[in-house]
Amino acid sequence: MSTADRHSRARDASLAGDAVAVRPPPDAQPRPLLEAEHLVVYFPVKAGLLINRTVAEVHAVDDVSFQLMEGETVGIVGESGCGKTTLARALIRLLEPTAGTIRFRGRDISHANRRELRPVRRQMQMVFQDPQGSLNPRKRAIQIVGAPMRMQGTPRNEIERQVRELLERVGLNPEHVNRFPHEFSGGQRQRIGVARALAVEPTLILLDEPVSALDVSIQAQVINLLDDLQDGFGLSYVFVAHDLSVVRHVSDRIAVMYLGKLVEISPGEELYIKPIHPYTQALLAAIPIPDPKENRARQRPVVKGEPPNPISPPSACRFHPRCPYATEICRTVEPPLSEYANGHLAACHHPLNLTAGQIAAARRSALSPRTAGDELPVASRAPSGGADASGASN
Amino acid sequence: MSERLLEVESLQVSFVTDEGTVQAVDEVSFALGSGEVLAIVGESGCGKSVTAMTLMGLTRLPNARCSGSAKLRGEELLTAPERRMREIRGGEIAMIFQDPMSALNPVQRVGDQIVEQIRAHEEIAKGPALARAIAAMDRVGIPRAAERARAFPHEFSGGMRQRVMIAMALSSSPSLLIADEPTTALDVTIQAQILHEIGRLRAETNAGVILVTHDLGVVADIADRIVVMYAGRIVEQGSLDELFYDPQHPYTWGLLGSIARVDRERPPRLPTIAGQPPSLVSPPRGCHFRPRCPHEFARCTEVPPLESRLAEAPEHRDRCWLSPQEKRAKRVVDGQIGLAGGTTVVA
Numbered sequence: 001m002s003t004a005d006r007h008s009r010a011r012d013a014s015l016a017g018d019a020v021a022v023r024p025p026p027d028a029q030p031r032p033l034l035e036a037e038h039l040v041v042y043f044p045v046k047a048g049l050l051i052n053r054t055v056a057e058v059h060a061v062d063d064v065s066f067q068l069m070e071g072e073t074v075g076i077v078g079e080s081g082c083g084k085t086t087l088a089r090a091l092i093r094l095l096e097p098t099a100g101t102i103r104f105r106g107r108d109i110s111h112a113n114r115r116e117l118r119p120v121r122r123q124m125q126m127v128f129q130d131p132q133g134s135l136n137p138r139k140r141a142i143q144i145v146g147a148p149m150r151m152q153g154t155p156r157n158e159i160e161r162q163v164r165e166l167l168e169r170v171g172l173n174p175e176h177v178n179r180f181p182h183e184f185s186g187g188q189r190q191r192i193g194v195a196r197a198l199a200v201e202p203t204l205i206l207l208d209e210p211v212s213a214l215d216v217s218i219q220a221q222v223i224n225l226l227d228d229l230q231d232g233f234g235l236s237y238v239f240v241a242h243d244l245s246v247v248r249h250v251s252d253r254i255a256v257m258y259l260g261k262l263v264e265i266s267p268g269e270e271l272y273i274k275p276i277h278p279y280t281q282a283l284l285a286a287i288p289i290p291d292p293k294e295n296r297a298r299q300r301p302v303v304k305g306e307p308p309n310p311i312s313p314p315s316a317c318r319f320h321p322r323c324p325y326a327t328e329i330c331r332t333v334e335p336p337l338s339e340y341a342n343g344h345l346a347a348c349h350h351p352l353n354l355t356a357g358q359i360a361a362a363r364r365s366a367l368s369p370r371t372a373g374d375e376l377p378v379a380s381r382a383p384s385g386g387a388d389a390s391g392a393s394n
Numbered sequence: 395m396s397e398r399l400l401e402v403e404s405l406q407v408s409f410v411t412d413e414g415t416v417q418a419v420d421e422v423s424f425a426l427g428s429g430e431v432l433a434i435v436g437e438s439g440c441g442k443s444v445t446a447m448t449l450m451g452l453t454r455l456p457n458a459r460c461s462g463s464a465k466l467r468g469e470e471l472l473t474a475p476e477r478r479m480r481e482i483r484g485g486e487i488a489m490i491f492q493d494p495m496s497a498l499n500p501v502q503r504v505g506d507q508i509v510e511q512i513r514a515h516e517e518i519a520k521g522p523a524l525a526r527a528i529a530a531m532d533r534v535g536i537p538r539a540a541e542r543a544r545a546f547p548h549e550f551s552g553g554m555r556q557r558v559m560i561a562m563a564l565s566s567s568p569s570l571l572i573a574d575e576p577t578t579a580l581d582v583t584i585q586a587q588i589l590h591e592i593g594r595l596r597a598e599t600n601a602g603v604i605l606v607t608h609d610l611g612v613v614a615d616i617a618d619r620i621v622v623m624y625a626g627r628i629v630e631q632g633s634l635d636e637l638f639y640d641p642q643h644p645y646t647w648g649l650l651g652s653i654a655r656v657d658r659e660r661p662p663r664l665p666t667i668a669g670q671p672p673s674l675v676s677p678p679r680g681c682h683f684r685p686r687c688p689h690e691f692a693r694c695t696e697v698p699p700l701e702s703r704l705a706e707a708p709e710h711r712d713r714c715w716l717s718p719q720e721k722r723a724k725r726v727v728d729g730q731i732g733l734a735g736g737t738t739v740v741a
Contacts, residue, residue: 079582080581216608216609216649217667220652220654220664224664227663242582245656249660269660272656272660282583286585287611287656288611289611289656290610290638293635295614306554
């Protein structure tokens with residue numbers, strides 16, 4: 001608890017000098033911590049030996065708008081190559097966006113240079129997928145976790161005290177400060193990665209597939225730890241994963257990406273009960289259920305094919321070539337993000353699990369891409385099965 | 395069980411390392427019939443991959459010690475001469491690995507790689523071998539197989555690469571297919587496709603399949619029988635339904651309990667198994683799971699034998715001293731199967 005106190009005190013102190021960031025009073029409406037507006041990240045595909053021409057562009061993130069509130073956790077999920085990691089990295093400015101705006105606490109950081117980013121960086125930290133690859137094998141735990149503190153000029157004896165405290169906080173034995181990464185197991189190494197991210201008292205941690213490399217029983221331990229730390233330190237998380245069952249336990253909201261576009265943003269639990277976008281439904285259906293009898297009884301619409309090439313994505317709705325409900329409109333008009341009850345957004349002309357009334361009440365969300373059409377879904381287009389769904393839960 | 399294809403008896407594999415002798419596989423016995431899918435389940439380091447690799451003769455290293463027996467249709471694999479093993483490997487037993495990118499040669503066209511595999515086991519001209527390679531690629535669902543045979547591995551997606559691996563494995567009609575975490579590196583949608591493919595080919599060719607995995611969801615999808623391994627030993631084995639609905643070993647309860655299920659309401663906290671698997675250099679005395687087990691008692695310092703403790707299910711064996719009645723009472727946590735005391739982080 002002392003660590004938590006220290007963190008919040010230090011954070012408030014550091015913010016006092018910062019003109020932009022004023023912490024809201026506790027009862028106020030949560031304010032966006034991080035905002036992206038029409039964010040675009042393209043990677044050039046080069047060819048040629050002497051003259052390096054750009055012959056094509058990979059549309060990694062294509063006009064994505066998104067908000068992360070203070071203290072909130074947003075999960076970003078999608079198949080490999082859908083742009084989720086690129087989006088997350090652009091959000092914390094590890095990448096410079098091709099177009100669009102990123103705001104951290106209201107300040108535009110889209111094209112800020114290194115020096116301007118320095119104070120912001122301290123508030124945004126990252127935990128990587130492979131704990132083996134992201135820790136220097138020749139450095140001891142104390143050097144790894146203490147490095148960010150050293151950069152801030154924390155005195156040496158103070159660093160050791162704080163590192164011990166952090167190790168204990170993430171469930172490691174503080175006596176192990178002098179161990180090397182290879183002396184820890186995979187789950188323990190990931191805890192070191194988490195401790196390092198906490199070392200500079202950040203407000204936001206980007207977790208890029210933080211448990212994918214771990215065994216199931218260890219995954220659960222790390223997820224529970226992240227949950228505890230969030231409560232203790234008042235952190236916001238952006239949690240990137242390819243696995244819908246993993247993000248569920250930490251996320252307040254979940255964003256589903258497909259080929260560079262956001263196709264659905266949902267309050268956490270609702271996504272699992274009433275997915276609106278056919279792609280989300282397909283992702284959920286593909287997860288095997290660890291119960292043989294239910295598994296045998298379950299209808300599993302296996303999505304055909306693979307995600308198309310993001311160099312030349314399909315027209316309009318990018319999911320239409322694989323979608324079982326696709327019709328002519330899906331090929332010609334890009335669906336806008338429609339807002340349904342509970343702030344549940346989906347970009348689909350044929351939404352699932354909604355009543356006619358809910359479809360009629362949908363509004364075009366301001367987060368819709370610029371290229372999206374104005375056509376809102378109509379009840380007559382909803383696939384059968386969607387109409388008999390009862391009202392959205394809570 | 396149909397025809398007995400593979401019989402493994404008291405298999406022991408250890409490796410001599412600088413830190414000491416690692417007992418990677420300890421007294422492992424199981425059998426597999428034709429057309430059957432046997433899943434070996436466990437966490438990293440439990441010996442599941444070493445078991446699979448030993449069957450292929452891939453653990454014949456200077457520092458490895460191996461004893462026991464593994465018979466494929468009565469033929470001993472552990473002591474077979476290396477020349478015979480080369481015929482068996484890729485012939486009677488084929489293997490699919492976790493990471494298809496590192497299992498394929500990056501500078502050779504995939505068609506040629508399959509041809510090489512076919513010609514290593516049969517006297518056949520290149521032309522007909524290529525035709526067979528293309529047919530195999532077609533069979534595992536690679537579109538435009540004739541054209542794609544000329545492509546290099548980097549031109550394939552992860553799922554397609556794994557299909558190439560399966561095509562290669564099947565090209566010599568093996569009677570036993572070993573799949574070591576075949577879908578771990580793939581997206582769920584592609585995983586579903588690949589599992590479907592393995593299931594279909596098993597039915598078509600009547601090959602026996604050993605599926606090595608840590609994912610009980612995958613197991614529930616295609617396995618007939620399950621072997622659960624922990625720290626080098628089998629702790630429980632039985633049919634799919636026996637293991638899922640009447641699990642006997644506390645480690646199995648923990649595994650079943652710690653799966654995050656998307657089709658159920660979300661629990662406030664994810665159940666975990668406290669602690670970590672032991673070091674195989676100096677494993678705990680008696681039951682290896684003892685230090686992590688909340689139900690431990692005095693007798694657990696003796697190694698429990700792997701035997702059936704249920705009169706109604708003689709094929710369902712486990713390594714736990716608790717009586718079946720005690721197990722039934724202790725495995726229910728919050729109305730579901732789980733390991734009690736799934737602890738939180740040390741604070």
